[in-house]
């Protein structure tokens with residue numbers, strides 16, 4: 001199921017990562033895989049070469065995540081650490097921030113989580129209230145976040161807060177690097193029905209004191225910086241979903257070729273074969289849109305990439321949910337056993353429909369931005 005429109009070096013990357021993924025498989029140890037992928041240069045393929053990265057783009061990083069997912073061992077923190085945080089720091093960080101963070105993010109020796117979601121804002125990120133105020137040269141950051149992935153394994157979290165505009169008094173978004181053990185920064189794991197190596201956390205920031213250089217880049221360009229990170233996040237979530245969908249579909253195909261309860265394998269029944277064929281088509285189409293989004297993003301077209309990244313995330317989320325559902329069904333009772341491990345993907349696949357931006361918010365975006373229809377909210 002590898003696309004033929006890819007250049008040779010992408011095919012080679014895909015095949016090398018697939019080999020690594022197959023070696024680890026669905027019973028992978030997250031830390032071991034992360035360390036090995038880092039050593040092989042896969043975690044930082046999108047980061048600048050001068051800071052130890054591979055000098056590629058989100059195109060390459062999405063190949064890494066898709067192939068690991070297709071082997072049953074998706075590394076969720078790829079969506080966050082190199083894709084969002086690495087991108088934002090590489091594009092907007094100070095020289096010191098780049099030197100401090102990019103080499104270890106690329107090697108995988110340090111990881112960064114990303115926190116934007118708040119309990120009282122949810123999908124409406126304009127409503128976030130985590131606020132930074134100046135105290136001498138320092139910042140004091142106060143607020144709450146929810147559903148933030150991997151805070152326990154990350155050395156720091158890139159927190160989206162707000163500062164007051166000196167001229168207008170309005171709150172504008174700003175990004176802060178908050179070390180895991182900063183005083184006043186506490187986390188509580190959320191009891192998720194998710195069988196994943198990365199946990200989600202509720203965070204409380206209670207007057208967390210941060211040095212001036214914890215602010216990423218420019219105080220006045222916060223929104224621009226934020227959007228620079230959100231497009232890669234959507235593209236990478238699409239890669240996560242396509243990988244998972246491919247993994248589930250491959251299990252179902254193998255099973256349907258073999259399992260015989262009448263006189264032909266169940267895969268000969270069109271009621272089983274056609275939905276699997278549809279799932280394959282949907283995943284292929286979603287990948288094409290993801291490749292378009294990644295291409296636009298890597299070419300520097302942030303606006304064009306925004307629309308394509310939203311559409312790719314939508315298509316991939318839907319394709320993943322359907323592929324997993326059909327895979328579970330294809331296995332009959334075995335679809336629900338731990339031995340085959342597909343049932344837990346029913347929950348996991350839903351993540352791609354909800355996060356980082358829900359299906360409905362993407363439909364809203366396309367309705368308003370692309371089709372020019374009036375807004376309902």
Ligand SMILES: Cc1cc2nc3c(=O)[nH]c(=O)nc-3n(C[C@H](O)[C@H](O)[C@H](O)COP(=O)(O)OP(=O)(O)OC[C@H]3O[C@@H](n4cnc5c(N)ncnc54)[C@H](O)[C@@H]3O)c2cc1C
Pocket residue numbers: 080114115116117121122123124146147148149150194200351354355356357358359360361364377
């Ligand atoms: C496993 C997991 C990992 C996550 N990791 C992170 C992370 O690392 N960092 C981070 O910042 N966040 C993370 N999130 C949070 C995620 O981005 C949010 O869950 C998502 O943005 C939706 O917000 P919400 O859960 O508050 O839902 P809500 O905003 O409360 O939405 C609930 C429902 O209402 C619908 N809805 C809301 N507004 C509208 C509207 N105007 N029109 C139509 N429908 C609407 C939504 O589509 C959704 O179906 C994670 C979430 C999950 C599940």
